[in-house]
Amino acid sequence: ILSQLAGEVYKDKVLEVVKDLLMNPVEGGTSLFDEASHMILFGLLTKYKDGTFIEEAKNRILTPDGRVDGAVVNYLSTLLGDKAVPLRQVSAASIGHLVRVCGVVTRVTDVKPLLEVATYTCDTCGFECYKTVPGRTYMPLFECPSEQCRVNNRAGVLHAQTRGSKFTKFQEARIQEPADQVPVGHVPRTMTVHLKGELTRAMTPGDSVTIAGMFLPTPFTGFKAMRAGLVADTYLLAQSVEKQKVGYSDLAAEGGSSAAEELQRQLPPDNLYARLAGSISPEIFGHEDVKKAILLLMVGAPQRQMADGMTLRGDIHVCLMGDPGVAKSQLLKHVQKVSPRAFYATGRGASGVGLTAAVTKDPVTGEMALEGGALVLADRGICCIDEFDKMDEQDRTAIHEVMEQQTVSIAKAGITTTLNARAAVLAAANPAYGRYDARRSPSENIALPAALLSRFDLMWLILDRADPENDSALAAHVLHVHTHLAPPELGFEPVEPAVLRAYIAKCKQFDPSVPEALTEYLAAAYSELREEERAAAAPHSYTTARTLFAILRMAQAVARLRWSAVVRQGDVDEALRLMRMSKVSLYEDWREQRREDPVSAIYGLIRDLAVSQGLTEVPFDQALKLCTARNFKQEQLMA
Numbered sequence: 160i161l162s163q164l165a166g167e168v169y170k171d172k173v174l175e176v177v178k179d180l181l182m183n184p185v186e187g188g189t190s191l192f193d194e195a196s197h198m199i200l201f202g203l204l205t206k207y208k209d210g211t212f213i214e215e216a217k218n219r220i221l222t223p224d225g226r227v228d229g230a231v232v233n234y235l236s237t238l239l240g241d242k243a244v245p246l247r248q249v250s251a252a253s254i255g256h257l258v259r260v261c262g263v264v265t266r267v268t269d270v271k272p273l274l275e276v277a278t279y280t281c282d283t284c285g286f287e288c289y290k291t292v293p294g295r296t297y298m299p300l301f302e303c304p305s306e307q308c309r310v311n312n313r314a315g316v317l318h319a320q321t322r323g324s325k326f327t328k329f330q331e332a333r334i335q336e337p338a339d340q341v342p343v344g345h346v347p348r349t350m351t352v353h354l355k356g357e358l359t360r361a362m363t364p365g366d367s368v369t370i371a372g373m374f375l376p377t378p379f380t381g382f383k384a385m386r387a388g389l390v391a392d393t394y395l396l397a398q399s400v401e402k403q404k405v406g407y408s409d410l411a412a413e414g415g416s417s418a419a420e421e422l423q424r425q426l427p428p429d430n431l432y433a434r435l436a437g438s439i440s441p442e443i444f445g446h447e448d449v450k451k452a453i454l455l456l457m458v459g460a461p462q463r464q465m466a467d468g469m470t471l472r473g474d475i476h477v478c479l480m481g482d483p484g485v486a487k488s489q490l491l492k493h494v495q496k497v498s499p500r501a502f503y504a505t506g507r508g509a510s511g512v513g514l515t516a517a518v519t520k521d522p523v524t525g526e527m528a529l530e531g532g533a534l535v536l537a538d539r540g541i542c543c544i545d546e547f548d549k550m551d552e553q554d555r556t557a558i559h560e561v562m563e564q565q566t567v568s569i570a571k572a573g574i575t576t577t578l579n580a581r582a583a584v585l586a587a588a589n590p591a592y593g594r595y596d597a598r599r600s601p602s603e604n605i606a607l608p609a610a611l612l613s614r615f616d617l618m619w620l621i622l623d624r625a626d627p628e629n630d631s632a633l634a635a636h637v638l639h640v641h642t643h644l645a646p647p648e649l650g651f652e653p654v655e656p657a658v659l660r661a662y663i664a665k666c667k668q669f670d671p672s673v674p675e676a677l678t679e680y681l682a683a684a685y686s687e688l689r690e691e692e693r694a695a696a697a698p699h700s701y702t703t704a705r706t707l708f709a710i711l712r713m714a715q716a717v718a719r720l721r722w723s724a725v726v727r728q729g730d731v732d733e734a735l736r737l738m739r740m741s742k743v744s745l746y747e748d749w750r751e752q753r754r755e756d757p758v759s760a761i762y763g764l765i766r767d768l769a770v771s772q773g774l775t776e777v778p779f780d781q782a783l784k785l786c787t788a789r790n791f792k793q794e795q796l797m798a
């Protein structure tokens with residue numbers, strides 16, 4: 160009867176039943192501890208919140224001697240409150256209580272049937288008996304308990320009947336403490352979550368969720384019990400699952416685009432483009448074009464599926480390379496917070512296995528299973544990699560396949576499979592020598608392999624140049640943010656992150672196409688880029704056919720921002736402008752600033768020789784021979 164009352168149609172009737180149970184305590188205790196009311200509190204009060212009714216219920220729930228039970232009040236407050244308890248504060252005192260925690264889902268098992276009621280049939284008398292299974296293990300029935308077998312003095316053998324048994328859907332997940340709740344120097348804590356019934360498949364790895372449920376112990380069995388003694392493992396029996404960050408597809412399905420449509424009606428397309436870009440980290444001074452590139456990365460382009468099954472990626476990859484202190488990491492952190500699905504990793508703290516996938520042993524079944532890394536967890540999202548230049552070369556090559564084919568191929572421990580990793584990569588790196596050296600060629604400063612550079616749609620160089628006027632404005636901006644904890648007057652109202660997410664969700668519903676009239680224009684622009692690279696004395700990028708795809712993707716992203724189904728020439732011009740602006744900080748005065756400093760050149764030659772041969776000291780004769788071969792004099796070497 161209670162399960163029938165739980166529908167939306169019977170909402171008023173259900174509330175009447177709950178009020179009656181709470182306001183009429185059962186004999187021998189409060190109604191809260193009655194099994195029926197306990198089930199209703201779990202299933203319904205979290206769904207139908209009524210502040211007045213809850214306050215009245217708190218006052219009505221009394222202990223047998225007439226006092227208000229403080230544990231009951233805390234129980235209801237935890238059940239109905241919006242504030243989740245940090246995972247680190249869930250301790251042994253919380254066992255048997257309802258807790259509400261938030262975390263990031265790191266692992267989810269397959270949904271499997273869990274036995275709740277076992278059915279047995281006697282092969283002698285045909286008697287059918289049942290045994291409830293409260294836990295993960297149980298002792299099967301062997302002898303028939305029927306009256307007929309007892310009178311005939313025959314021990315009927317029982318056989319399990321799968322058809323008559325009751326199974327429920329079961330799934331085990333693991334959540335990890337959010338990064339902002341982990342103290343410095345500590346390892347993030349994890350918690351096992353059991354999902355049953357309709358709660359299964361409610362979350363996927365990478366989701367930020369808030370889970371309410373009962374924190375329960377589970378004793379060890381078998382040999383583990385002998386070694387563990389009185390120690391028990393714990394798990395969270397989930398009763399409700401809420402996603403903290405709703406995905407773009409979920410936002411579109413929920414119709415959360417009303418604010419986005421209002422924003423689109425208020426502003427013309429050009430102003431809207433600049434305003435949305437300016438709303439990305441408004442506390443950071445300048446970088447208008449860099450923020451526009453990041454906005455296009457968040458919007459992306461539609462994925463193309465060919466007739467033969469081949470796919471062309473729509474995600475835009477951007478690499479920010481620049482001097483220290485130009486707010487690269489701050490931009491990455493802001494993208495991680497705004498995007499519904501984004502993961503942040505650093506160069507030295509990320510390995511190839513941690514980025515792609517690892518083979519682990521499933522604690523439930525004991526089988527070898529795959530556990531996705533940051534790029535797999537960021538599927539249909541963004542993966543932010545900071546200190547990209549500090550990564551080992553072997554770990555860096557692990558993302559080559561992800562950036563172009565958008566898959567992770569695994570052949571480990573007898574597991575050969577392919578995982579989806581359709582993520583946009585936003586990387587930040589420093590030049591090879593820590594700070595950009597204008598006297599060296601761009602390829603020497605960037606020091607990244609051509610196979611990796613060609614996979615980035617935009618390689619943005621941010622140089623920290625001394626400019627009195629710009630430095631004064633930057634200092635005033637930083638001091639204002641430090642004093643008032645808010646950016647100064649920007650000339651426009653920044654868009655809230657929730658509205659920005661809703662607008663991007665609406666943009667992702669459009670699939671812009673490139674008209675035939677633009678094909679010649681795009682071909683001419685691509686040929687011009689190739690000619691510029693060929694004519695340049697020291698090109699800083701590698702223009703390949705991937706560059707043409709990058710122009711198409713960025714033009715489609717600009718068209719998506721206009722909510723248009725057709726790409727215009729202005730969208731292509733904006734994509735080409737961003738490509739040129741990514742190089743303008745390098746080429747505007749590189750030739751004028753490059754000076755032949757003999758001491759620096761000789762030092763670079765000797766250092767490169769020592770690194771290539773693994774030497775800590777270079778003999779003078781060998782250094783002199785190297786310098787004279789490059790037309791340097793002995794006096795310059797001695798200097």
